[in-house]
Amino acid sequence: MEKLKNNNLGPSKNHKTILIYGVDTLAKETYNLLAQSKSTNYNVLGFIGEDKNETKIEALNIYHLENLTKDFIDKYKIDDIIIAKSHIDSNKLLQLINHFYSINLNVKIVSQVNNHKTSHLIKNITIKDLLEVSPINQSPERLNKVYQNMTILITGAAGSVGRELVKQLIPFKFKQLILIDNVESALYNLQQELFLDHRNDITFIISDIRDNLKLKTVFNTYKPNIVFHAAAYKHVPLMEQNPYEAVKVNVLGTKNLINNAVEFNADKFILISTDKAVNPTSIMGATKRIAEMLLGYQKRNRKTTFITTRFGNLLGSNGSIIPLFKKQIENGGPLTITHKNMSRYFMSIPEACQLIIEASTMGNNHDTFLFNMGKPVKIFDLALSMIKLSELKYPEDINIKIIGLRPGEKIHEELLTDNEDTKPTENKKIIKVVGKFTQINKTYHAIEELCEISPETQDIEIVSKIKSIVPEYNPNNPKFRS
Numbered sequence: 442m443e444k445l446k447n448n449n450l451g452p453s454k455n456h457k458t459i460l461i462y463g464v465d466t467l468a469k470e471t472y473n474l475l476a477q478s479k480s481t482n483y484n485v486l487g488f489i490g491e492d493k494n495e496t497k498i499e500a501l502n503i504y505h506l507e508n509l510t511k512d513f514i515d516k517y518k519i520d521d522i523i524i525a526k527s528h529i530d531s532n533k534l535l536q537l538i539n540h541f542y543s544i545n546l547n548v549k550i551v552s553q554v555n556n557h558k559t560s561h562l563i564k565n566i567t568i569k570d571l572l573e574v575s576p577i578n579q580s581p582e583r584l585n586k587v588y589q590n591m592t593i594l595i596t597g598a599a600g601s602v603g604r605e606l607v608k609q610l611i612p613f614k615f616k617q618l619i620l621i622d623n624v625e626s627a628l629y630n631l632q633q634e635l636f637l638d639h640r641n642d643i644t645f646i647i648s649d650i651r652d653n654l655k656l657k658t659v660f661n662t663y664k665p666n667i668v669f670h671a672a673a674y675k676h677v678p679l680m681e682q683n684p685y686e687a688v689k690v691n692v693l694g695t696k697n698l699i700n701n702a703v704e705f706n707a708d709k710f711i712l713i714s715t716d717k718a719v720n721p722t723s724i725m726g727a728t729k730r731i732a733e734m735l736l737g738y739q740k741r742n743r744k745t746t747f748i749t750t751r752f753g754n755l756l757g758s759n760g761s762i763i764p765l766f767k768k769q770i771e772n773g774g775p776l777t778i779t780h781k782n783m784s785r786y787f788m789s790i791p792e793a794c795q796l797i798i799e800a801s802t803m804g805n806n807h808d809t810f811l812f813n814m815g816k817p818v819k820i821f822d823l824a825l826s827m828i829k830l831s832e833l834k835y836p837e838d839i840n841i842k843i844i845g846l847r848p849g850e851k852i853h854e855e856l857l858t859d860n861e862d863t864k865p866t867e868n869k870k871i872i873k874v875v876g877k878f879t880q881i882n883k884t885y886h887a888i889e890e891l892c893e894i895s896p897e898t899q900d901i902e903i904v905s906k907i908k909s910i911v912p913e914y915n916p917n918n919p920k921f922r923s
Contacts, residue, residue, distance in 0.1 A: 788814050
């Protein structure tokens, strides 16, 4: 068991020496309001910036992260860091929190500039801040034109990504929104949550993407112009125990949707993929890689544009690490992690969905887009941050327990295969993947055979078929290693 170190959570001092992280308008307004307030107990030493050519703001020094050594902090007796930077993304915020906590600094954030009360200006960071931080969409007019009068189909519409896509697409003047999910309660809840049952331009369909006849009926009835394919089985440990289901949903389901998109002349098909598809060690990752390959095969198709979006873990998604840690904290611990050095790329759900929608307007057939998620976050550091963000009276009493890697898990995820490189796009958060699938024509027949497996097929045989299709698949599960 690992113990959380006590972070000097004692009584407040009368005055606190602080640094403001940020150098833009929000940081300057924050400083001016604090300087003018007679009630504040903050003494601002300076700012923290990222451009080394900038040295001063408001006659105060601009420091850089490498300046924040223990000697520097002790010398100036710095108590808090206040983050006051516009449009900071969730992963960057998480990285900053981890860094500042690691050098024993308390962290606060500017919620909004209020010209009347500085008490409303600065607040403690909460778990909610990590889940909801999202960039401002830079091109709403262009996106409105793209989606105007379009019929849009979303699979997995009641899942974490699907429901956020729905929320972000609702303002657009589309012709029809078709929402498909096989989980009745979740789809009903989405309907009630957004009061969508009173709109005649939104249709809710209970269906399974494995049911090709039903999909064909849906496509024939509504003729969708744009398909967002978010439905998938995505939990690594469960799919290690259920490879048949992983294949049927992630591979066959994707194949069914692609075939119908082509047959009924959809304009665009956007696959929601994952970094676990890169050099996969799990069945989930390998089946998602095959889904990417299926889109690659469609280069020969001239009507439908196929686009893949690939990103890492989503903060707050169903079954993700933050809700798990939150529940474990509420139960008094311990927080369980599988490896001390495990790291993951993270992004908030709203941010990821904004980028999916943006990427859907960029792609040519077949483009893969990778989202810029910054540096990977160590899960152990995330656990420490979660404990400190919990606002417990005695956070040092919560333990962290290392339980060992689960079958299929990697210590570190990757973003690109050996055959891939990247180049920038007009959106700095979206990176185009440059590379190609090899021998897809030869493997397509093998994928078709994989889709025909029966429930009686042995797991080891399924894995063998997957290996023949995805040579870079290296199972991190003892029972599937050859």
